[in-house]
Amino acid sequence: SIFEQAVRQLPLPVCSVFESSTQPTAIQFKDTAQTLGTKDSAKVAESFPNTVKASGNKVLEGVGANPKVAQGKRVAVLFSGGPASGGHNVVCGIKRVLGNGNTLFGVKPGPKGLLKGNLFEITDADVNNIINTGGFDFLGTDRTKIKTPEQFAQVKETCIKHNLDAIVVIGGDDSNTNAAVLAEYLYTGIKPDGSGVQVIGVPKTIDGDLQIGDLLPISFGFDTATKIYAEMVGNILQDTRSSLKYWHFIKLMGRSASHVTLEVGLQTQPAITLISEEIAEKKQSLSSIANDIAQAVVKRAAKGIHHGVVVIPEGVVEFIPEMGALIAELNDVLAQQAAAFEKLEKAERPAFVAELLSADSAALFTSLPGYIVDMLLAERDSHGNLQVSLIPTEQLLIDMTKRALKAMDAKVPFATMNHFFGYEGRCGAPTLFDAAYTYNLGLTAGSLILDGRTGYMATITALTSGGVPKAIPLPGLLNIERRHGHDEFVIEKALVKTGAPAMQYFVAHRATWSEDDCFASPGPRQIWGPTALQQPITVALNSGADS
Numbered sequence: 027s028i029f030e031q032a033v034r035q036l037p038l039p040v041c042s043v044f045e046s047s048t049q050p051t052a053i054q055f056k057d058t059a060q061t062l063g064t065k066d067s068a069k070v071a072e073s074f075p076n077t078v079k080a081s082g083n084k085v086l087e088g089v090g091a092n093p094k095v096a097q098g099k100r101v102a103v104l105f106s107g108g109p110a111s112g113g114h115n116v117v118c119g120i121k122r123v124l125g126n127g128n129t130l131f132g133v134k135p136g137p138k139g140l141l142k143g144n145l146f147e148i149t150d151a152d153v154n155n156i157i158n159t160g161g162f163d164f165l166g167t168d169r170t171k172i173k174t175p176e177q178f179a180q181v182k183e184t185c186i187k188h189n190l191d192a193i194v195v196i197g198g199d200d201s202n203t204n205a206a207v208l209a210e211y212l213y214t215g216i217k218p219d220g221s222g223v224q225v226i227g228v229p230k231t232i233d234g235d236l237q238i239g240d241l242l243p244i245s246f247g248f249d250t251a252t253k254i255y256a257e258m259v260g261n262i263l264q265d266t267r268s269s270l271k272y273w274h275f276i277k278l279m280g281r282s283a284s285h286v287t288l289e290v291g292l293q294t295q296p297a298i299t300l301i302s303e304e305i306a307e308k309k310q311s312l313s314s315i316a317n318d319i320a321q322a323v324v325k326r327a328a329k330g331i332h333h334g335v336v337v338i339p340e341g342v343v344e345f346i347p348e349m350g351a352l353i354a355e356l357n358d359v360l361a362q363q364a365a366a367f368e369k370l371e372k373a374e375r376p377a378f379v380a381e382l383l384s385a386d387s388a389a390l391f392t393s394l395p396g397y398i399v400d401m402l403l404a405e406r407d408s409h410g411n412l413q414v415s416l417i418p419t420e421q422l423l424i425d426m427t428k429r430a431l432k433a434m435d436a437k438v439p440f441a442t443m444n445h446f447f448g449y450e451g452r453c454g455a456p457t458l459f460d461a462a463y464t465y466n467l468g469l470t471a472g473s474l475i476l477d478g479r480t481g482y483m484a485t486i487t488a489l490t491s492g493g494v495p496k497a498i499p500l501p502g503l504l505n506i507e508r509r510h511g512h513d514e515f516v517i518e519k520a521l522v523k524t525g526a527p528a529m530q531y532f533v534a535h536r537a538t539w540s541e542d543d544c545f546a547s548p549g550p551r552q553i554w555g556p557t558a559l560q561q562p563i564t565v566a567l568n569s570g571a572d573s
């Protein structure tokens with residue numbers, strides 16, 4: 027398209043350490059004084075002895091051009107998990123910093139492609155074609171978790187077959203967990219000379235829940251996704267005030283944390299924005315949430331306003347305490363009874379499962395509409411996550427609000443529409459922020475490889491003042507969590523902190539936004555012209571939300 031041709035020509039700023047007269051320069055890294063760890067560090071050290079010993083769990087900082095850049099390295103790059111805008115620029119950054127002395131291979135698609143050994147060489151022409159474009163379509167992606175001995179053996183086989191020196195995994199919390207595990211497994215004894223294969227992670231996810239304080243204020247893709255959703259929600263808000271007849275219930279993507287919803291709520295100021303973390307903190311039940319919405323509907327109706335917008339984080343069901351308890355029990359029951367469950371007809375499954383739940387969870391489970399029950403019983407992804415995108419929470423809240431209005435005997439018009447904005451936001455052309463951020467992440471990941479590092483995640487700090495490339499030791503992030511009915515090492519998701527400044531701002535203003543139409547319509551993300559540079563990068567707001 028004309029648009030794609032134009033975005034390919036956009037200049038990309040680089041952190042000052044990468045600057046050189048021609049191609050960006052590969053940099054070297056030095057230990058900083060910062061060491062990472064979690065409550066489970068002792069157990070991590072037992073299971074990840076090589077990478078913990080090599081890094082000492084110390085953060086690295088890029089300190090200037092690398093005088094001893096490795097040559098002849100064969101590096102593979104793959105996307106993992108859901109797409110996020112800017113992924114192509116990570117690939118471009120890696121390719122450019124590796125230069126002509128090294129070879130970059132693309133893995134198709136995702137971890138599954140690594141198992142199959144499906145690699146091809148990436149060329150300079152590919153880079154010129156994909157630069158600044160959205161999507162992961164150049165390589166494709168998938169959610170395969172590499173966990174069985176057979177899968178590890180397959181990865182080893184791929185490394186040997188293609189004589190690889192390094193692998194870059196571009197992914198979210200689960201995918202970077204994969205990267206940590208692979209870095210340890212491939213640390214030594216892979217190549218004929220007994221050496222290993224380096225593994226570097228790159229932080230991606232629109233969910234914004236891969237955050238490590240100032241070291242990683244935001245993952246890439248969040249800025250673009252929230253700007254796309256804010257445009258769409260803003261358009262609907264404008265429609266509600268024009269057509270004056272509908273309440274729109276909009277579920278927004280973001281598997282667990284409510285960062286996306288909080289950001290979009292702040293940008294657009296709808297009548298109601300639900301924040302999962304606050305609901306969990308207040309121990310709100312499903313019916314009390316519906317009651318609150320019903321009260322707002324009645325209040326607005328008293329002013330003659332029969333329309334409004336409710337924005338809902340897609341993961342909210344897991345944060346409502348009674349639902350969270352039910353889902354945790356279901357996860358265990360489905361993992362333990364997988365064989366028996368599979369043999370049953372679909373219609374027999376709810377009753378079979380209900381028998382195995384505690385009394386409270388069984389009562390809740392049997393009271394839920396069939397369209398929710400079906401999704402609660404649907405297959406978990408390979409990382410053990412409930413597929414919340416498939417749960418029609420927006421419809422559930424509409425139905426429950428109708429019930430609440432009836433119980434209140436409120437005679438008010440309540441015509442509704444439901445929406446789910448998710449996939450629309452993951453693959454648009456990156457914002458200027460995401461385009462530059464991802465290109466620099468690629469330069470950092472490539473430099474780490476040429477500097478001989480393994481078991482790190484690339485990051486850029488000081489995002490609003492030029493950027494400083496750093497590397498986060500992956501084992502320093504690992505915790506033990508319950509997945510698939512047993513304990514596993516995972517990187518913990520960063521949730522919205524209810525006491526953070528952005529939340530406090532939201533809480534201070536939401537009553538006003540609820541009682542009248544006070545919405546903002548931010549319009550499309552800006553790529554050219556004076557307003558492009560004026561748009562605040564979301565990270566500014568978001569680091570406020572989590573500081």
Ligand code: FBP
Pocket residue numbers: 106107108109110169197198199230231232233279280281340414415452
């Ligand atoms: P990642 O964490 O892998 O980036 O995925 C994020 C996400 O977009 C979630 O917001 C959403 O719940 C999920 O992917 C949807 O997954 P799928 O693409 O498998 O339907």
